[in-house]
Amino acid sequence: MNISSGSAGVRSATAMVATGHPLAARSAQDMLAAGGSAIDAAIAADAILGVVEPMATGIGGDVLAMLVEPDGTARSYNGTGRAPSALHVEIVEKLPNRRIPERHPLAATVPGAVRGWFDLHARYGRLPFSQLLAPAIALAAEGFAVAPVAAREWALFEPVIKVDPACAKLYRAGNVPQDGERFANPELAAVLRAIAAEGPDAFYLGGPAQQASAANQARGGVLAAEDFAAHRGDFAEPLRRNFRGLTVLECPPNTHGVAVLDALEELDALALDRDDPKTTIAMVEAIGRALARAKETVADPAGNTVCTVVVDSDGLAVTLMSSIFKRFGSGIAVPGCGFVLQNRGFGFAEPGHINGPGPAKRAYHTVVPAAALKDGRFHAGFGVVGGAMQPQGHVQMLVRLAAWGEELQAAIDAPRWRLEGAKALAIEPGTPDFISKALREAGYTDPVGAGELGGRSDFGGAQFVLRDKSGGLIGASDKRKDGLALGA
Numbered sequence: 001m002n003i004s005s006g007s008a009g010v011r012s013a014t015a016m017v018a019t020g021h022p023l024a025a026r027s028a029q030d031m032l033a034a035g036g037s038a039i040d041a042a043i044a045a046d047a048i049l050g051v052v053e054p055m056a057t058g059i060g061g062d063v064l065a066m067l068v069e070p071d072g073t074a075r076s077y078n079g080t081g082r083a084p085s086a087l088h089v090e091i092v093e094k095l096p097n098r099r100i101p102e103r104h105p106l107a108a109t110v111p112g113a114v115r116g117w118f119d120l121h122a123r124y125g126r127l128p129f130s131q132l133l134a135p136a137i138a139l140a141a142e143g144f145a146v147a148p149v150a151a152r153e154w155a156l157f158e159p160v161i162k163v164d165p166a167c168a169k170l171y172r173a174g175n176v177p178q179d180g181e182r183f184a185n186p187e188l189a190a191v192l193r194a195i196a197a198e199g200p201d202a203f204y205l206g207g208p209a210q211q212a213s214a215a216n217q218a219r220g221g222v223l224a225a226e227d228f229a230a231h232r233g234d235f236a237e238p239l240r241r242n243f244r245g246l247t248v249l250e251c252p253p254n255t256h257g258v259a260v261l262d263a264l265e266e267l268d269a270l271a272l273d274r275d276d277p278k279t280t281i282a283m284v285e286a287i288g289r290a291l292a293r294a295k296e297t298v299a300d301p302a303g304n305t306v307c308t309v310v311v312d313s314d315g316l317a318v319t320l321m322s323s324i325f326k327r328f329g330s331g332i333a334v335p336g337c338g339f340v341l342q343n344r345g346f347g348f349a350e351p352g353h354i355n356g357p358g359p360a361k362r363a364y365h366t367v368v369p370a371a372a373l374k375d376g377r378f379h380a381g382f383g384v385v386g387g388a389m390q391p392q393g394h395v396q397m398l399v400r401l402a403a404w405g406e407e408l409q410a411a412i413d414a415p416r417w418r419l420e421g422a423k424a425l426a427i428e429p430g431t432p433d434f435i436s437k438a439l440r441e442a443g444y445t446d447p448v449g450a451g452e453l454g455g456r457s458d459f460g461g462a463q464f465v466l467r468d469k470s471g472g473l474i475g476a477s478d479k480r481k482d483g484l485a486l487g488a
Helices: 024-032 038-052 088-091 113-123 130-142 148-156 157-161 165-170 186-197 206-218 225-229 257-268 277-297 388-404 408-413 433-441
Strands: 010-014 017-019 062-068 074-079 234-236 239-243 246-250 304-311 317-325 370-374 377-384 417-419 425-427 461-467 473-477 485-487
Touching: 017 024, 017 038, 017 461, 017 473, 024 038, 024 130, 024 277, 024 304, 024 485, 038 113, 038 130, 038 186, 038 304, 038 317, 062 113, 062 246, 062 370, 062 377, 062 417, 113 130, 113 157, 113 317, 130 186, 148 157, 165 186, 165 304, 186 377, 206 225, 239 257, 239 377, 246 257, 246 388, 257 277, 257 388, 277 388, 277 433, 304 461, 317 370, 377 388, 388 408, 388 417, 388 461, 408 461, 408 473, 425 433
Parallel strands: none
Antiparallel strands: 010 473, 017 304, 017 485, 062 074, 062 317, 074 234, 239 246, 246 370, 304 317, 370 377, 377 461, 417 425, 461 473, 473 485
């Protein structure tokens, strides 16, 4: 049962879902009602997001998760794919600036999402896997009404889908779907049916792998079917740090989760007076230093993502995030399969760097699902989509909630800032004038015209579920996206 409480969020005494699209939220709610676990619900939601938000995620991308079990045991899952085994340093050395461009065929890495779903389900799932994918299959086959934010992104990034003929045909370049218009992807429905019936081998050893490698190589890439066959994900201990009475959990490298923890550690020693503009300046400076350290020790940022947070009635909590990186990923569609390949190889630095490219190597990854414990038990699961906005969003949200005591939905709705360079800072409209003025006087300039996001910075999209003092759950979804929080 949902009880809307305005600035607080949506409340439930039993279970909660927060995700980026109403259809995904309702499907997750249905899985919980059918006796499914939080993982079952999250997988069902994520599969739908790959259908209804193809510019952000899909089976051509990666998945990561942060899990907290009822006793407080926490694990992260890294389902990020590796570079092709034939991506030798000598190839990259010949490229301009010795870097892989953002939408270059060499930027394609092995998709980890499908294997990740099955790895997570094997450990935490209850319902048959075919039941989890059935709603996504139906939407892909029969079509769905394109949501407002997705329609805007589709139109904005139409130049990306125009380049590759298969991609242009699949995503209707020249006639992109408008808000409310129906869009179907029967090719994707067929692949999802095969995955549901035959398991991950249908993807990694079957036609999709072969077609994907052929499509990538036809455009000059080196991704091979053997790279798909070799893919594996892994569970690991999360990184953790204390902040204002919480134990914050972030994913270890190859993600930049460590940047969140570094920034929070620096900020935890400060007073963090909400009404003092010096606090906001200190936050920007702390995340700037943390991201700079990550760039030197982990790698280089950017991207687009989706996030689902679910807590089930047994107390299992998961933050599951998936992504094809930049909008529409590499822009290379897999003919007959209904998806695009991600472009995570753009996250590699130049050869010789710790994050330099190499055969079967994982690139620096921007996706960081997170959670927080209080007194050793689950307190919150959260993610803030938007590439380099993700760690910055984590810091801003945690300061608002844990240091300033704001209510959940109000904290999500509050205006944000986004550091896009050493001294380039986008400030979201609605930020108090005295804060904006102080930031500009501190030397942070407006990054208008800098790259794809220049002048229209993406301030992310948060999904959040937390447990309140009474033991109940509060969920909230970012109004910057098409999402929804639902109690179950």
